[in-house]
Amino acid sequence: MTTTPDRRTWSRWLATGAAASAALAGVGLAGPAAQAEPTAAPEQCPAAVPVEDLRRGDDVTGRTVTSGTTPEAFTGTVLGVLEDGITSGVDMVLVDLHSTAVDRAGIWSGMSGSPVYAADGRLIGAVAYSLGAGPSTVAGVTPATEMYRLLTPAQGATTAPRVAAPLTADLQRSVARAGAATGATTMRRLRVPVGLSGLGAERVRSLAPALNSQGVHLADTAAGAPSAERIPVTAGGNLAASMAYGTLTAAAVGTATAVCGEEVLGFGHPMNFTGASTLSLHGASATHIQDDSLLGGFKVANIGAPIGTVDRDRLAGIRGREGALPRSHDVRTTATQGTDTRTALTHVTVGSLVPEMAFGTTIAAQDRVLDRVGGGQATTRWRVTGTRKDGSPFTYTRSNRYADPADISATTASALAMDLLALQDNPGEVVRITGVDAATTVEDTYATYRLASVQYLRGAKWVTLPRRGATLPQGRTVRLRVTLTSREAASRVVSSSITVPPRSAGRPGLLVVRGGGEDLYSSEDFFEDEEEFFGEDGPAPSAATFPALLKSLSSAPANDEVVTSLQLAGRGAAARERTTRVDADRVVGGAKLYVVRATR
Structure with missing residues (x-):
């Protein structure tokens, strides 16, 4: 894990x-x-x-x-x-x-x-x-x-x-x-x-x-x-x-x-x-x-x-x-609002402080173009370079969208800092971050979507997906229609789908539709992580730990995506989680969980 x-x-x-x-x-x-x-x-x-x-x-x-x-x-x-x-x-x-x-x-x-x-x-x-x-x-x-x-x-x-x-x-x-x-x-x-x-x-x-x-x-x-x-x-x-x-x-x-x-x-x-x-x-x-x-x-x-x-x-x-x-770990951030662009550059000489200094450098650039502290939206992209303990280089890139009603600068800056902390403090090996390049485009208007309802196509008719009891045909792709509402903007409907594994008839499962920024934690997660909860040692560091973290961070859903996942009970290929993503034009919050069963 x-x-x-x-x-x-x-x-x-x-x-x-x-x-x-x-x-x-x-x-x-x-x-x-x-x-x-x-x-x-x-x-x-x-x-x-x-x-x-x-x-x-x-x-x-x-x-x-x-x-x-x-x-x-x-x-x-x-x-x-x-x-x-x-x-x-x-x-x-x-x-x-x-x-x-x-x-x-x-x-x-x-x-x-x-x-x-x-x-x-x-x-x-x-x-x-x-x-x-x-x-x-x-x-x-x-x-x-x-x-x-x-x-x-x-x-x-x-x-x-x-x-x-x-x-x-x-x-x-x-x-x-x-x-x-x-x-x-x-x-x-x-x-x-x-x-x-x-x-x-x-x-x-x-x-x-x-x-x-x-x-x-x-x-x-x-x-x-x-x-x-x-x-x-x-x-x-x-x-x-x-x-x-x-x-x-x-x-x-x-x-x-x-x-x-x-x-x-x-x-x-x-x-x-x-x-x-x-x-x-x-x-x-x-x-x-x-x-x-x-x-x-x-x-x-x-x-x-x-x-x-x-x-x-x-x-x-x-x-x-x-x-x-001294050798420095350079943090460069560029912030843009409209036609105004500002670049900030900090030479960090104490490697352990890269996340904190990246946080402050990002805020410095964004505060200059926004010329205020307040809510808004932002799209971000950052590129992090570094070396692993064996001296080999690594690169991590990530793009995302953020919204905050009170302080958009702090929200984007803390997201970058969290990613850097995850890389730096990973449990697998000591790594050195050599450079951080971040770019943000900020807007001073705040607006988000909230996941309101989900329908699925049953036969030729769109039907509201019940919280329990829906049956999904094995080996088929189920079409979904997700309604997003907003306090600040017009509502919209996005189309999604999920494929039910073949040879899975009779298996119960959990269908989850959520905004990309939502963190869900289920009882199954607890039992998987119970050793961590009760203070037992985690897995021993290995050469695969850090690459797995890079993959996990890079492939995580973006905040402006609608994510649909299906997890069926049991073992084998049919129990492997299926996930699809659909882009939205704003940060999406909220989640819907449905207990379903695969049928013939």
């Missing part, structure tokens, strides 16, 4: 727009950013300070960006060291930092990765944690000795980082003496601002739950698309890592800690903690630091063009390499 993702899961994602985290900032707002006064640039890849060399009261300096691309200086003092504060064997350095921006907004989201230096210029580490209870000038620093391990074949530690680390009584007193008497006693990992461009705020909120379920915590706000400008990344400068860029851009903005040749270290904590990574690397230009008295401030920034790949996402931070870009 071929299984596909639960449609209700996708519907729940779309219906839970308010689940996005309002504490995170949108990446990118239009307009040029003012440039800060430059500070003396430190060495881009200085030697690391061993944690054991630090003493309470040691003076520190650092760099971060509050506006534009030029780092500004901050100063501070060491408060102490929280042993195993990041994870077992990895200490956290506590510092009290000050600058005009830090004193106003506290340690903000997006400051992650800001380098902190000792008096002699050596690198202590990166700002990565805060008290997490409103604005505070106390920061937790990830040691540079741990971050530099990302530059070695060891690839850094792989144990899970602490999201929150309670302060010892001694450190609580040090924090209080520093004037950070917020009542908080736990250092929390800074959240990295993640924004989604290409969609309005309401659309961002609708897509956020789907991405949040993948471990991506989006802002509850819209954002701006990346520019074509290649913005250099420097120590203390802005650093962005993107899961997708183009029409739709999902990117996190933080700070670069060190630039060692072509390698860039940043954040001081994981982004998604995937280990190996395929994020794209970008510079960014900050517009401002947004104050938030409840959860602390956050950075708002426009990201630049991709300049490399973030290939490590680990305990102590992320490591990027300037140069080659």
Whole structure:
């Protein structure tokens, strides 16, 4: 049996727009950013300070960006060291930092990765944690000795980082003496601002739950698309890592800690903690630091063009390499209404997010041509390319028609996403989607048909088909006349037929006439699937599983078809289901079930 993702899961994602985290900032707002006064640039890849060399009261300096691309200086003092504060064997350095921006907004989201230096210029580490209870000038620093391990074949530690680390009584007193008497006693990992461009705020909120379920915590706000400008990344400068860029851009903005040749270290904590990574690397230009008295401030920034790949996402931070870009899974959608056509293109660098990004990219194109959110109709065609686990290519194409009284853009986009989820999460083998091409033609008027009645030709007379007791001659083709009614359009009658198997006399059966978009589930289906219902293992993966899924998806009835099927009881050829389809010019809903018997 071929299984596909639960449609209700996708519907729940779309219906839970308010689940996005309002504490995170949108990446990118239009307009040029003012440039800060430059500070003396430190060495881009200085030697690391061993944690054991630090003493309470040691003076520190650092760099971060509050506006534009030029780092500004901050100063501070060491408060102490929280042993195993990041994870077992990895200490956290506590510092009290000050600058005009830090004193106003506290340690903000997006400051992650800001380098902190000792008096002699050596690198202590990166700002990565805060008290997490409103604005505070106390920061937790990830040691540079741990971050530099990302530059070695060891690839850094792989144990899970602490999201929150309670302060010892001694450190609580040090924090209080520093004037950070917020009542908080736990250092929390800074959240990295993640924004989604290409969609309005309401659309961002609708897509956020789907991405949040993948471990991506989006802002509850819209954002701006990346520019074509290649913005250099420097120590203390802005650093962005993107899961997708183009029409739709999902990117996190933080700070670069060190630039060692072509390698860039940043954040001081994981982004998604995937280990190996395929994020794209970008510079960014900050517009401002947004104050938030409840959860602390956050950075708002426009990201630049991709300049490399973030290939490590680990305990102590992320490591990027300037140069080659990550391999992308391109999603291109074209939407047409009348004479207006818009094309959207998103380069997805995290393969698992292709369905979600295809959903958003499709909506972005359709919303532009419709210039509203509302009901309508649409015809669609998409082509999906990819590779199977043995490296062989596959192609999936599908055409269909949709109608929705409230949001036609979301309906067509979610249908594409559901197909992509079915391919990606198939139970047979791991596949890689390499490209998605989708085209939709949308209308802003909503109209559908509903299946009203069915007649069959008995002798020379058309007779309403009874729900039980109709007899159908074996080996003959039975002609049907199906009446479709509509609330919005004129009614119509379509002709259909079904052939009764030969040598089937005496067998009872079920005749079903339905709209192509109707999903029926009978008691027979339950008994066939009862192992799945009661938690038993499904069939083992085989080489035939994925091709069977492709065939099933490709051959499924379209929503604008009238589908007639006949299933007789028993075994053998006579019990094989017969199906016919007839095109209608609108989406057809409804179904009629008839208990029949084959006769001589």
